Amino acid sequence: MTESTKEIKVSRNTKPKIGVYVCHCGVNIAGVIDVVKLKDYALTLPDVVLAREYKFMCSDNGQKLIRDDIEAGLINRVVVAACSPRMHEPTFRLVCKEAGLNQFLFEQANIREHATWVNMYDSEGAYDIAKDHVRMAVAKARRLLPLEVQRVKVEPSTLIIGGGIAGMNAALDLADEGYKVYLVERTPTIGGHMAQLDKTFPTMDCSACILTPKMVDVGRKDKIEILTYSEVVDVSGYVGNFEVTIMKKPHYVDQEKCTACGACVENCPITVGNEFDLGMATRKAVYIPFPQAVPGQYTIDMNACVKCGICARPDVCEPGAINYDDKPEYMKVKVGTIIVATGWDLYDPTELKQYGYGRFPNVINSLQMERLLSSFGPVLGKPVRPSDLKAPHKIAFLQCVGSRNFREGGHTYCSRVCCMYATKQARQYKEKHPDAEVYIFYMDIRAFGKGYEEFYESASENYGINYIRGRIAEVYEGENHNIIIRSEDTLIQTPIELEVDMFVLSCGLEACADAGEVASLLSVQRSADGFFMEAHPKLRPVDTLTDGIFVAGVAQGPKDIPDTVAQAKGAASSAAALMSQGEVEIEPYYSVVLEHLCSGCRSCQSLCPFGAIDFDEVKNVAVVNPALCKGCGTCVSACPSGAMVQNHFAGFQLESIINVAVKQSSIENGGK
Amino acid sequence: MNENKKRKYAFFLGCVAPNRYPMIESSIRAVFDHLGAEILEMEGASCCPAPGVFRAFHIPTWLVIAARNITIAEELGVDIITGCNGCYGTLRDAWWELNHKPELKKMVNEHLAKVGRQYKGNIEPKHIVQALYQDMGMDYLRDFVKHRFKDLKVAVHYGCHIVKPSDKRPWGGEYECPTFLDELVEMTGAKSIDYKDKFMCCGAGGAVRTAVKEVAADFSREKLTNIRDAGADIIIDCCPFCHLQLDLGQMEANSVYGAMIGEPFKIPVIYITQLLGLSFGIDPNQLGLIKNHELAGVSPFIPIEPFMQKVKEELT
Numbered sequence: 001m002t003e004s005t006k007e008i009k010v011s012r013n014t015k016p017k018i019g020v021y022v023c024h025c026g027v028n029i030a031g032v033i034d035v036v037k038l039k040d041y042a043l044t045l046p047d048v049v050l051a052r053e054y055k056f057m058c059s060d061n062g063q064k065l066i067r068d069d070i071e072a073g074l075i076n077r078v079v080v081a082a083c084s085p086r087m088h089e090p091t092f093r094l095v096c097k098e099a100g101l102n103q104f105l106f107e108q109a110n111i112r113e114h115a116t117w118v119n120m121y122d123s124e125g126a127y128d129i130a131k132d133h134v135r136m137a138v139a140k141a142r143r144l145l146p147l148e149v150q151r152v153k154v155e156p157s158t159l160i161i162g163g164g165i166a167g168m169n170a171a172l173d174l175a176d177e178g179y180k181v182y183l184v185e186r187t188p189t190i191g192g193h194m195a196q197l198d199k200t201f202p203t204m205d206c207s208a209c210i211l212t213p214k215m216v217d218v219g220r221k222d223k224i225e226i227l228t229y230s231e232v233v234d235v236s237g238y239v240g241n242f243e244v245t246i247m248k249k250p251h252y253v254d255q256e257k258c259t260a261c262g263a264c265v266e267n268c269p270i271t272v273g274n275e276f277d278l279g280m281a282t283r284k285a286v287y288i289p290f291p292q293a294v295p296g297q298y299t300i301d302m303n304a305c306v307k308c309g310i311c312a313r314p315d316v317c318e319p320g321a322i323n324y325d326d327k328p329e330y331m332k333v334k335v336g337t338i339i340v341a342t343g344w345d346l347y348d349p350t351e352l353k354q355y356g357y358g359r360f361p362n363v364i365n366s367l368q369m370e371r372l373l374s375s376f377g378p379v380l381g382k383p384v385r386p387s388d389l390k391a392p393h394k395i396a397f398l399q400c401v402g403s404r405n406f407r408e409g410g411h412t413y414c415s416r417v418c419c420m421y422a423t424k425q426a427r428q429y430k431e432k433h434p435d436a437e438v439y440i441f442y443m444d445i446r447a448f449g450k451g452y453e454e455f456y457e458s459a460s461e462n463y464g465i466n467y468i469r470g471r472i473a474e475v476y477e478g479e480n481h482n483i484i485i486r487s488e489d490t491l492i493q494t495p496i497e498l499e500v501d502m503f504v505l506s507c508g509l510e511a512c513a514d515a516g517e518v519a520s521l522l523s524v525q526r527s528a529d530g531f532f533m534e535a536h537p538k539l540r541p542v543d544t545l546t547d548g549i550f551v552a553g554v555a556q557g558p559k560d561i562p563d564t565v566a567q568a569k570g571a572a573s574s575a576a577a578l579m580s581q582g583e584v585e586i587e588p589y590y591s592v593v594l595e596h597l598c599s600g601c602r603s604c605q606s607l608c609p610f611g612a613i614d615f616d617e618v619k620n621v622a623v624v625n626p627a628l629c630k631g632c633g634t635c636v637s638a639c640p641s642g643a644m645v646q647n648h649f650a651g652f653q654l655e656s657i658i659n660v661a662v663k664q665s666s667i668e669n670g671g672k
Numbered sequence: 673m674n675e676n677k678k679r680k681y682a683f684f685l686g687c688v689a690p691n692r693y694p695m696i697e698s699s700i701r702a703v704f705d706h707l708g709a710e711i712l713e714m715e716g717a718s719c720c721p722a723p724g725v726f727r728a729f730h731i732p733t734w735l736v737i738a739a740r741n742i743t744i745a746e747e748l749g750v751d752i753i754t755g756c757n758g759c760y761g762t763l764r765d766a767w768w769e770l771n772h773k774p775e776l777k778k779m780v781n782e783h784l785a786k787v788g789r790q791y792k793g794n795i796e797p798k799h800i801v802q803a804l805y806q807d808m809g810m811d812y813l814r815d816f817v818k819h820r821f822k823d824l825k826v827a828v829h830y831g832c833h834i835v836k837p838s839d840k841r842p843w844g845g846e847y848e849c850p851t852f853l854d855e856l857v858e859m860t861g862a863k864s865i866d867y868k869d870k871f872m873c874c875g876a877g878g879a880v881r882t883a884v885k886e887v888a889a890d891f892s893r894e895k896l897t898n899i900r901d902a903g904a905d906i907i908i909d910c911c912p913f914c915h916l917q918l919d920l921g922q923m924e925a926n927s928v929y930g931a932m933i934g935e936p937f938k939i940p941v942i943y944i945t946q947l948l949g950l951s952f953g954i955d956p957n958q959l960g961l962i963k964n965h966e967l968a969g970v971s972p973f974i975p976i977e978p979f980m981q982k983v984k985e986e987l988t
Contacts (some may be wrong), residue, residue: 353848406837408845474848476868 010076012186016047016142019075020134021066023057023082025112030055032116033127038081041131045138051072058088070099077141081109081134087563104145104588104648109137133662139660143653147588152627154240155336156579158572159184161232161518162341164192165211165561166553166568168218173572175223178578182333183218184246185228189293192343196276196367198374198381200561201424202455208292208376215294229299233330235521236611238627239548240336240584250326252300257321260296264311264322272304277371280386281378286311291376300324337548337575340532341568342518344509344554347402351409354474355505356397361387363503366397366421373428383429384393384534385502392501396439396485397422397428398472403508404443410540413529415508415558419446422506422659423459430463439466439498441487449560466494475503509558524549531557542571547584550574573590589631589648595621597643604635604644679709681803682745682795684763686720686756688912693971696912696962699945700755700800702958703875706949707808707816714744714752720759723833724879727762735748738766739780739791752797755945757807757911758877763797768840797874800832801910801944802842805852813859818953819986820861826947827904827939828854829918830894831911832877854935856944857908860951861986869895876911876917886928892921893929896937906979907941915941920973940979941972 020042024030028638035053042051050069052064057080065563069075078101080092085108111130119126135497147594158174163185171181185192195215197207227246234245253264264286273279276289283289285304288296300311300322312322346367349357356363362385364372372383397423403415419442424436445467447456459465471489481502489496511530512518519526524544525533532551535543542550552571553564578584590612600620605613612628613635615621622643623633634649636644645651681704685748689696704711718737726734742763745752754760754943770777772794798806804813830853838847848871853863875881875891878916896918899907909915922937930936949959956962961980963972 006071007401008070008073008076008100008102009010010102010105010146012145014076016077017049017075018045018047018077018079018138018141019066019069020048020051020079020081021057021062021139022051022053022134023062023080024053024055026055026080027115028112029082029130032120032123033111033130035125038111038127038130038134042081042134042138045135047077047142048138057082058091063091066092066095067099070101076101076105077144078106079109079134079137079141081104081111081130081137083112084108084110103149104147105141105144107137107141107144109133114464134668135660136657139656140653143650143656144406144648145650147647149588150586150626151583152238152240152586154579154582155334156180156244156585157182157333157335158337158339158575158579159223159232159242159333159335160339160341161445162192162343162553162555163187163190163218163226163228164341164343164553165194165214165265166343166555166564166571167192167339167341168214169565169568170341170552170572170575171218171224172214172221172434173569174576177572177576177580179223179576181221181224182244182246182335183224184230184232185226186231187289188229188251188297188299189289189295190218190226190228191292191294193367194561195290195292196374197370198377199424199428201420202449202451204424206375208374212294215292219294226295228295228297232521233519235338236546237334238586238630239546239578241627242335242338242548244333244335244338246331246333248329248331250302250328251297252302252305252323252326253298254321254323254326255297257319258264259319259321260298261318263316263318264298267310267316269308269310270304272301277378278368279365280368282370296381319334336579337550338522339550339552339568339571340518340522340524340544340555340577341571342512342515342532342555343550344558347411347415347507347510349401349505349507352401355401355472356475356477356483356503357505360475360477360481360483360503361385362392362483362501362507363400363475366418366425366504366506369425371419373425383431390501392434392436393433394437394439394498394500395426395502395504396441396483396498396500397426397504397506399440399442399506401505401507402510411508411510411529413508413558414446416446416559417560418506418508420449420452420455422558423447423456423465423506425504426465427459427463428474430465437466437500438463439468439500441468441470441472441485443469443471451561455603470496509554512555515555522546522549524551525569527557529557531555542567542574548578563575587648588626588628589646590626590629591624591631591633591635591644591646593622593624594643594645596618597641598639599641599643601640603638603640607634607638609634676854679752679803679807680748681709681753681798682714682748682750683711683747684714684717684720684741684752684754684756684759684797686754686759686912687722687877688758688916689755692916693912693943693960695946695972696755696915696943699943699949699959700753701944702751702954703799703949703952706954707813709803709808711753712748712750714741714748717741717744720756722758723761723765724758725882728879735760735766735769735776735897736739736780736783738762738804739770740784740787740789742767742795742797743784743789743791745795745797746792749795751803752794753800753803754797755910755943756913757799757831757833758913760797760799765774765837765840767793767797795909798842799910801834801856802852804948805856806842810855810859813856813948816952817859818958819951819983821951821983821986822861824860824862824887824982825865825905826857826862827867827899827902827907828857828870828908829874829907829914830871831909831914832873834910845886848903853908853910853944856948860947865902865904867904868898872898874911874914874917875921876913881913881917887925889921889924890919891926892917893933896922896925896939897933899939900930900937904939905982907939908944908947910944911943912943914941916971922974938974938978940974940976941952942976942979950987955988956980 039051039053078184097103115126115129157180230248237243268284270285271282274283286300371377375381447453469486478484527533550571552568598621614623721737875888881888919941926936
């Protein structure tokens with residue numbers, strides 16, 4: 001559709017001619033209230049010159065009604081009474097714009113979410129509410145002023161937070177499209193949790209074999225700057241122009257001088273548990289997390305190091321790379337977009353005391369089991385149980401540990417991967433020990449992905465894995481640190497007691513412990529489960545509600561590797577789509593200073609959360625930087641002189657709404 | 673403790689303690705007095721009413737009677753303490769329900785108005801263990817310990833209503849492995865030993881004792897077997913009904929399941945304030961630890977002399 005050549009001039013003094021369009025929204029609205037009556041009511045309101053109702057205002061034909069009325073010169077302001085402006089405000093604004101009317105002379109009354117959906121069984125009540133909304137929207141429409149959108153340049157670069165499989169995939173795609181990527185990872189290596197896995201369901205691909213080439217690719221790309229052992233400490237700016245401060249934590253090993261000979265590790269006297277193997281193997285205070293780490297840089301863990309000085313001796317570190325006085329470095333980068341791919345933490349089952357984790361040595365979590373099964377893990381893929389380092393004959397898995405738990409402290413959601421990884425681990429163990437007895441205690445088996453059901457079926461049919469439907473009530477220790485399980489087999493309705501050699505808790509995934517800090521750093525929202533919230537659960541699954549910031553992988557919610565990679569590629573594509581335009585439009589909702597009223601008290605300046613207010617020392621007035629202003633309105637309410645006005649939400653506009661909302665109802669209710 | 677702010681509690685007796693185990697009541701009074709807390713009497717208090725009986729049949733009746741009991745303490749203006757898990761379960765659950773559900777409070781007050789009472793919800797029903805452990809605190813209590821028991825192995829039995837339902841209890845959501853009672857026991861120098869199925873029911877709860885005594889005795893048999901296997905010298909509990917089941921229940925288990933049990937059970941059952949009182953140096957007579965009669969069918973049914981013999985040395 002081409003824009004109308006004829007531009008309709010509207011100013012503060014132009015007499016308002018308002019068109020009101022009532023949408024049926026199929027039966028969503030029309031099935032509850034009388035839309036014809038509502039349309040007639042709208043005609044009684046001041047400055048309303050025409051009103052129409054139509055089945056779907058958002059349809060082409062619905063849009064055409066508005067366009068024709070504008071182009072015929074019948075109206076110069078538009079009110080649509082329909083769904084949430086979150087849904088269709090952009091649609092109708094575009095209609096206005098195409099018809100030559102300033103797009104900010106549009107107002108939407110949300111009578112679907114606010115009236116008919118919530119009062120589905122109270123037609124009269126819903127109608128009264130819808131009337132209120134239409135009246136308020138018309139009142140505001142009368143006072144609307146034309147505004148001009150701002151266009152800002154977009155930096156062709158992306159910050160990706162998190163170097164797991166999600167962050168890596170997004171980085172590779174963006175780099176291939178020619179964008180600069182800063183890949184920030186807080187641990188000393190990229191790879192994330194996937195590097196800890198042995199095989200992947202349902203194809204039994206070796207995780208390391210498919211991951212490490214990707215890691216090397218990421219390391220090789222010129223366009224990708226890997227910032228491992230680094231954290232994002234500050235983010236300012238706005239879509240297209242974020243300014244990011246990154247802290248590079250000190251490695252205490254000069255990466256320029258280090259030749260990765262490993263002599264420091266051999267000579268280090270301090271041994272601690274290796275995080276990569278969940279404490280089941282050791283590492284030195286100076287270490288590389290695992291052999292395939294990228295970048296292969298040595299780091300001294302200063303929480304463990306006693307600064308004995310051995311590694312720094314010239315006969316140990318010949319290039320003299322050890323530097324105990326290394327300090328954090330801060331770097332600032334400018335990026336156009338940000339992708340959050342911070343991943344997950346494993347649920348800690350210690351609090352579920354009935355399962356004995358942390359109390360009994362032979363109760364382990366599923367990530368520990370994964371490391372035990374891994375060919376480059378602490379036991380080279382020959383799992384043993386912790387108490388006597390012997391291969392267990394009987395193993396039981398318990399599903400939904402920390403997931404699908406509606407008690408206090410648990411997570412209510414399904415973690416989506418545990419049914420399959422437990423099945424995979426059980427199969428792997430049976431492959432190594434065909435005589436072993438393996439039990440999986442489950443609530444439901446959720447094998448929803450491509451090839452998953454077949455994988456599960458085969459585990460039961462061909463591998464002889466025993467699936468028992470029942471929640472385990474409690475476990476206790478028998479002789480030889482064996483674990484005795486008490487449960488009910490709900491399919492045969494019998495309480496059972498089962499003695500096993502090792503007990504694996506299939507723990508769920510949860511949002512990273514510091515997801516809250518990341519959320520406030522980026523001003524993005526989280527849903528009730530703690531994961532980052534997408535802008536729309538179906539139609540905008542990789543966007544956040546903050547423009548220019550995207551989310552990928554488990555950071556958004558539990559998902560398996562295929563879904564994570566798909567979402568990462570989606571996020572990369574969305575970021576690229578934004579950057580490829582070169583410019584973005586910013587809604588002109590910023591505050592403006594009425595200089596003749598401003599007394600120069602600077603109250604607003606200290607309160608502005610975005611640092612968007614400067615001060616003009618010569619004129620002695622506040623100055624708003626429209627590019628930084630987010631339109632929060634804090635300065636407006638703080639200004640003691642009434643000198644701050646926020647575009648589109650000006651005091652006189654809001655007052656007009658309040659006036660009709662309050663006065664009209666009181667008259668209808670008998671008045672005073 | 674600040675003397676100007678002397679702790680005061682309204683004492684809800686319940687039924688089992690006054691009727692079957694007066695030594696429990698006596699030891700609670702002695703210990704609270706010794707710790708500088710004043711106990712006020714709840715004139716006109718009735719049955720709590722029993723959670724397993726009244727609540728199981730008619731919740732509104734249960735709620736109104738419980739609320740009436742709470743209003744007696746409200747008139748005194750102090751928190752309630754009770755030494756019984758069942759009374760605690762009723763009073764605390766009722767208190768929680770009434771303070772969270774205005775419509776129930778309205779219903780209850782309509783009934784209470786007929787007897788000139790009103791439920792306000794401004795005091796809290798507490799277990800004596802809660803008052804000791806949380807109001808006074810371990811640091812405060814530790815200063816009163818005079819005698820420390822060496823080599824005394826204790827099987828701690830919590831009972832059910834003191835920890836469950838966890839959201840209406842003051843233990844921070846803990847219900848699987850609470851430690852507060854073990855901590856009080858170990859403060860006296862005794863060792864709280866681990867035993868299989870420590871949190872298993874005594875057998876009496878849920879009106880099982882009333883309805884099918886053999887089933888109750890079977891529960892007790894299993895629990896007592898585990899306790900004996902772990903080598904406990906005594907059992908410590910904090911509920912008169914559990915106390916009855918673990919004490920008299922030993923005789924019942926011995927007679928019904930004698931063949932399974934072998935050597936008959938004779939593990940002394942001691943109430944928590946009896947043990948604390950001894951450790952604080954209170955006269956054992958006041959704590960009901962000296963049996964000065966030979967009447968049959970009068971509690972305690974399992975002789976507690978072996979316990980007194982065991983700790984005699986530390987007391988002198």
